[in-house]
Amino acid sequence: MSVVMIEPRAFPHEPVMVQEVLRALSLKPGDCVVDGTLGLGGHSLHFIDAIRPGGTLVGLDWDESMLAIARDRIGSPSGVTVHFIHSDYREMTMALQEYSIKPNGILLDLGLNSAQIEDPTRGITFKQNGPLDMRMDRTRGEPAAALLNRLSPQAIEDGLLEYGDERWARAIAKKIVERRKDQPLRMTDDLVECVLAAIPFGARDKRIHPATRTFQAVRIMANSELEGLDEALENAARALKPGGCLVVLSYHSGEDRIVKNAFSKLVEEGFHQLEKKPVGPTESEVRRNARSRSAKLRAIIKTSDKESHHERNSNYSSR
Numbered sequence: 329m330s331v332v333m334i335e336p337r338a339f340p341h342e343p344v345m346v347q348e349v350l351r352a353l354s355l356k357p358g359d360c361v362v363d364g365t366l367g368l369g370g371h372s373l374h375f376i377d378a379i380r381p382g383g384t385l386v387g388l389d390w391d392e393s394m395l396a397i398a399r400d401r402i403g404s405p406s407g408v409t410v411h412f413i414h415s416d417y418r419e420m421t422m423a424l425q426e427y428s429i430k431p432n433g434i435l436l437d438l439g440l441n442s443a444q445i446e447d448p449t450r451g452i453t454f455k456q457n458g459p460l461d462m463r464m465d466r467t468r469g470e471p472a473a474a475l476l477n478r479l480s481p482q483a484i485e486d487g488l489l490e491y492g493d494e495r496w497a498r499a500i501a502k503k504i505v506e507r508r509k510d511q512p513l514r515m516t517d518d519l520v521e522c523v524l525a526a527i528p529f530g531a532r533d534k535r536i537h538p539a540t541r542t543f544q545a546v547r548i549m550a551n552s553e554l555e556g557l558d559e560a561l562e563n564a565a566r567a568l569k570p571g572g573c574l575v576v577l578s579y580h581s582g583e584d585r586i587v588k589n590a591f592s593k594l595v596e597e598g599f600h601q602l603e604k605k606p607v608g609p610t611e612s613e614v615r616r617n618a619r620s621r622s623a624k625l626r627a628i629i630k631t632s633d634k635e636s637h638h639e640r641n642s643n644y645s646s647r
């Protein structure tokens with residue numbers, strides 16, 4: 329497996345809703361926190377300050393090149409034990425068992441980050457031509473091109489609708505299938521051409537590139553990003569210490585729906601949601617950091633002690 333080395337300073341990176349995440353997690357010195365989507369380590373750098381001294385940070389990412397960048401940015405901070413683990417967060421319980429860890433807090437900041445989007449060798453962006461791969465973990469799974477050259481038109485249409493809310497899903501799926509009869513899709517430009525051929529000029533949303541929704545949907549399909557997310561959320565919440573908190577940041581309706589349903593199930597088991605409705609970023613954060621625009625934060629606490637939960641919950645709401 330080849331690891332793409334990316335210069336970390338090339339990515340000025342502001343983690344999304346960091347103050348809200350920290351408030352929900354309420355980390356203290358000595359706590360153990362799991363960053364299940366380490367990325368560039370933006371949130372983790374804040375966690376380190378909160379759990380120092382004596383704390384433990386476990387950072388997971390399924391993308392080895394992100395782990396390399398995060399390792400470089402985080403280094404070996406004094407007073408904190410750090411474990412970097414190449415893993416899917418859907419296998420988090422196994423990783424935690426290996427280190428005999430029961431976390432006080434877990435963050436899942438879903439999706440992907442700018443370093444991954446902007447790397448043309450990954451084929452995630454439509455802005456530069458590159459191989460239509462899109463996999464986050466290139467050690468497993470099927471590249472997006474192979475998937476689109478194999479799936480039935482109905483399966484492509486369903487994916488574009490479900491994961492991209494793409495109104496032109498049927499027309500785009502039809503163009504993909506027509507095209508692959510002559511020549512299989514190989515590059516990102518091949519997919520962009522299918523989208524442009526399918527959506528009439530006058531019907532295009534002028535605020536975003538016509539291929540935005542299709543690329544998002546195909547990326548989610550190629551990585552099976554939402555498959556097993558519900559179970560992963562439930563397992564993560566159950567792995568917490570009593571009083572511990574799971575925070576999830578999601579970025580589109582398909583993700584948020586799964587988080588909402590998983591949390592409702594956990595509430596029936598006795599977990600407590602910090603807010604019934606998801607919390608969004610402040611206007612000033614959206615102005616500063618466009619990526620936060622669609623973020624939704626949901627947080628849930630594992631506790632058998634209702635009093636300590638109520639205390640924590642009222643602290644959270646009043647801030």
Ligand SMILES: C[S@@+](CC[C@H](N)C(=O)[O-])C[C@H]1O[C@@H](n2cnc3c(N)ncnc32)[C@H](O)[C@@H]1O
Pocket residue numbers: 341342343344364365366367368369370371372388389390391394415416417418437438439440441464
């Ligand atoms: C939005 S970024 C996280 C950014 C991070 N919070 C920061 O501030 O730098 C999401 C990260 O999660 C990783 N990721 C997405 N799905 C994953 C999964 N199922 N298992 C492990 N990592 C995953 C991606 O590779 C990406 O690096």
